[in-house]
Structures are given as structure tokens and as C-alpha cells.
Amino acid sequence: MFSKIALSVAVASVMAFNVASAETVRIGITQNNVGVDSYQTTYEKAFIEAANADENVEVVVLDAGGDVARQIGQMQDLIQQRVDAIIIWPTNGQAVIPAVRQAKSAGIPVIVTNSKIADAGMEFIAAFSGPDNIRQGAYSAEMMCDALDNKGQIVQVAGQPGYTTAIERAKGFEDRLAEACPEVKILETQPGDWNREKAQRTMENFLTKYDRIDGVYAGDDNMGVGALNAAKAAKRDGIIFIGATNFAVGYEAMERGEYYGSVYQSPVDDARAALQTALDVLDGKDVPKLNYFDTPKITRDTLSQFDKPVF
Structure with missing residues (x-):
């Protein structure tokens, strides 16, 4: 046993x-x-x-x-x-x-x-x-550039502060975004601690603070779907959601056309x-x-x- x-x-x-x-x-x-x-x-x-x-x-x-x-x-x-x-x-x-x-x-x-x-x-x-977390973040940035046609303003829901995966995925995303589509600006980054409910609250705060959000990058789909749920509840349509590790909930959200992309791990x-x-x-x-x-x-x-x- x-x-x-x-x-x-x-x-x-x-x-x-x-x-x-x-x-x-x-x-x-x-x-x-x-x-x-x-x-x-x-x-x-x-x-x-x-x-x-x-x-x-x-x-x-x-x-x-x-x-x-x-x-x-x-x-x-x-x-x-x-x-x-x-x-x-x-x-x-x-x-x-x-x-x-x-x-x-x-x-x-x-x-x-x-x-x-x-x-x-x-x-x-x-x-x-x-996984190569720097590369994963870069892949997510490339998808964000494609989805927004290289311009817009986004927010980032990061993983747990101090956690290496969270740090590397954020760095890979930010560095590649600045290189590939500098006209896409990150308005703010806040942690979601790998938790869907925490990410939903973080996104609720973003939605209150910013009248226009074109895209959301989350350190994994668990947090990404939390952010998506906040946007749906607030009836804020047209936001692009991209994660960095594909969860079943993210896969299902893609099937529904609500979630743009992620990284398969x-x-x-x-x-x-x-x-x-x-x-x-x-x-x-x-x-x-x-x-x-x-x-x-x-x-x-x-x-x-x-x-x-x-x-």
C-alpha cells in the first residue's frame, strides 16, 4: 500500500x-x-x-x-x-x-x-x-502578439512571488513581448499564486482599475480561467486570454472559443x-x-x- x-x-x-x-x-x-x-x-x-x-x-x-x-x-x-x-x-x-x-x-x-x-x-x-519556463513565457508572448496584431494593453496574472517558475515565465514573457511587439504594453502585474480564486479576485481588481484591457497573460491556465471568469461576470467581452501551462479548464475554454492559447505541458x-x-x-x-x-x-x-x- x-x-x-x-x-x-x-x-x-x-x-x-x-x-x-x-x-x-x-x-x-x-x-x-x-x-x-x-x-x-x-x-x-x-x-x-x-x-x-x-x-x-x-x-x-x-x-x-x-x-x-x-x-x-x-x-x-x-x-x-x-x-x-x-x-x-x-x-x-x-x-x-x-x-x-x-x-x-x-x-x-x-x-x-x-x-x-x-x-x-x-x-x-x-x-x-x-520545462524551459523562459521559453514558455516567450511562446505565450508570441501568441499574444499574434492575437492582438502587435498592439494593445494587457495585464499579467503571475504565479507565486519568489517561486522560480513564476519568475521565469514572467521574464520570458516580458522580454519576448518587448522584442516582438513593443506596442503591446503591460499595464500592471499582480500575483495569482497559482490559485484560480485568487486570480479571479486579481482580475476583478484590474477590471475595476482599467477601462480598457485588450489581453491577459496568466502564468498557467488555472489562473487564466480564474481571470476569464472575472471578465465574464463583469461582461467585459473581447479580451484575449493566454496561459503558460494548459490545464483541462483552459483546453475546454479554448473549445468554447473563450480562451486563445497556452503552452502544452x-x-x-x-x-x-x-x-x-x-x-x-x-x-x-x-x-x-x-x-x-x-x-x-x-x-x-x-x-x-x-x-x-x-x-
Whole structure:
């Protein structure tokens, strides 16, 4: 039976993992906040399922619940357990650096998943596995330029402050927007904290403050649909909505013609890539320091080319 603290599981054969030694390897994972959104919930389920067929792999599964102090404590606990490798989804890319450095000093390779550690911590990790968030933000900017015909004024609903993914997606978007369509101006940026209800309240404030909003960029579709719901309730038509990770609700909004586009990112691919990267590191393979997986653009016009997200 699965335990949040530890479980012995096998690695799915479809992932074709190759661990050179027949000895059991123990991999610990400390996640950001499984309960905050459906992406992270799906990631956890996929991670456990992906580790489902190799009796030589033992996994210690932990969740920080969005608490930096708790995650640091979990890192220290995994170090004390002498696991063979640690996977961390950072709650804060800067604050976890000392714990990651401690793991490296203990001879335990650390794989960062989904959201990067701050640059100062890169020397202490074995690899990063996840999406290129800068590129995702740039893709969203390009879609915004196309949708607005290179001119207009928009607002941005960003992710959680201090969270590396939020910072990088905002930077990728802002830098590419300024380069590709400088006549599209960002009126204001406020956080939505990856939460649909918070994003809806943020958008309500934007709608009260600004008589004209041509477009909304959200750090993911969960927040994007929250912003969309606020605009619909206020009967503010004609606003373009673009996200940076496609959720099922965003996909459905595209089907209805209410949402312009997003970036297609699978939590299943994300989870499998993290586990594969950890096993490759332990197997002594030459693993890129930045191990990205593909996250293409998805718009109303290309919707049929993509399966509806499961989260």
C-alpha cells in the first residue's frame, strides 16, 4: 500500500529504465505543494505509477505543503536516511540552496524537478529536469502578439512571488513581448499564486482599475480561467486570454472559443522525466545539467492536435 512517507515500488517498464546494479536504490522526493493545484496532484500520481515495476527501486515520497521550512526539514531527513538520490520540487528556489548544498556535501546527488533552483545553487545539483519556463513565457508572448496584431494593453496574472517558475515565465514573457511587439504594453502585474480564486479576485481588481484591457497573460491556465471568469461576470467581452501551462479548464475554454492559447505541458511527462533523470544520474550516464522536455504552443486553431489534459 502506498504511504506518503515511504514505499517500495517498481519502475514502469514502458519507461525502459536501466539501473546498472541489481542492488536496491533509494530515491527521495520532496514536492512543492501537491494540494495546491491539479497539475501537482497529477504529477504525484504519475510519479508513483512510473515507479511501479522494478523491485530494485525504493522511493521515499514527501510533500512540503508549500512550506519552505518544512521542505528544508524534509531535505535534512532524507540526507540523514542516506538515500541514494534526492529529487526536489523547490518551494523557493533561493531558500532551499543550503539544504541542497548539504546533500551534495553528503555525497547525495540532487535532481531539481519542474521549477529551477536559483542560479547560486546550480553548482550543487546533479541536474534539472523539467520545462524551459523562459521559453514558455516567450511562446505565450508570441501568441499574444499574434492575437492582438502587435498592439494593445494587457495585464499579467503571475504565479507565486519568489517561486522560480513564476519568475521565469514572467521574464520570458516580458522580454519576448518587448522584442516582438513593443506596442503591446503591460499595464500592471499582480500575483495569482497559482490559485484560480485568487486570480479571479486579481482580475476583478484590474477590471475595476482599467477601462480598457485588450489581453491577459496568466502564468498557467488555472489562473487564466480564474481571470476569464472575472471578465465574464463583469461582461467585459473581447479580451484575449493566454496561459503558460494548459490545464483541462483552459483546453475546454479554448473549445468554447473563450480562451486563445497556452503552452502544452504534461505533468505525466514531467514526473517520468524526473525519475528517469535520477536513475540515469545513479547509473553514471552523461546527463545534461538542464534536461528540458518539449512544451509546444497550443491555440484554438491547433487544439485538435493535442489530447485534453488530465489535470
